[in-house]
Amino acid sequence: MASSLLGGAESFTLIRGVTPKRIAFLGFLSIIYDDVINPGHWTEDMRDDALEPADLNNRNMIVVDGGGGTGFTTLGIVKHVDAKNVTILDQSPHQLAKAKQKEPLKECKIIEGDAEDLPFPTDYADRYVSAGSIEYWPDP
């Protein structure tokens, strides 16, 4: 099971603290995340409320969604900001593969990486958003 999940990604980037076991676990989660895990406790209404403090008030804003996973929160972001200005960063290639399949996210930049070691210069983005991910970071 783990090896087939690992085989589902096109390539891997070595990210701090991310073991093949973790990648495989997240790969499994990516299959059921949107349809089974989320609906019970992380709804579109909750997400849209959670995004309000980000004050996404201009479609030209540059936004980074750290730990963006399958793009569930990013779908809320692109209601307010042009998708081409939004980066989804996640440590899991499988979660990102799900995000890539979503039509409204087609123009987003997708980066496999560590949300605690962002590959951007200081002040690159107007907003840094993260939902349901910080609690998994080793040193947030």
Ligand SMILES: C[S@@+](CC[C@H](N)C(=O)[O-])C[C@H]1O[C@@H](n2cnc3c(N)ncnc32)[C@H](O)[C@@H]1O
């Ligand atoms: C519960 S999901 C939340 C996904 C999405 N933000 C949402 O609202 O549905 C947590 C995500 O955080 C990612 N993640 C955890 N630690 C990370 C880190 N240090 N860097 C990048 N992504 C991380 C996981 O790979 C997973 O996709």
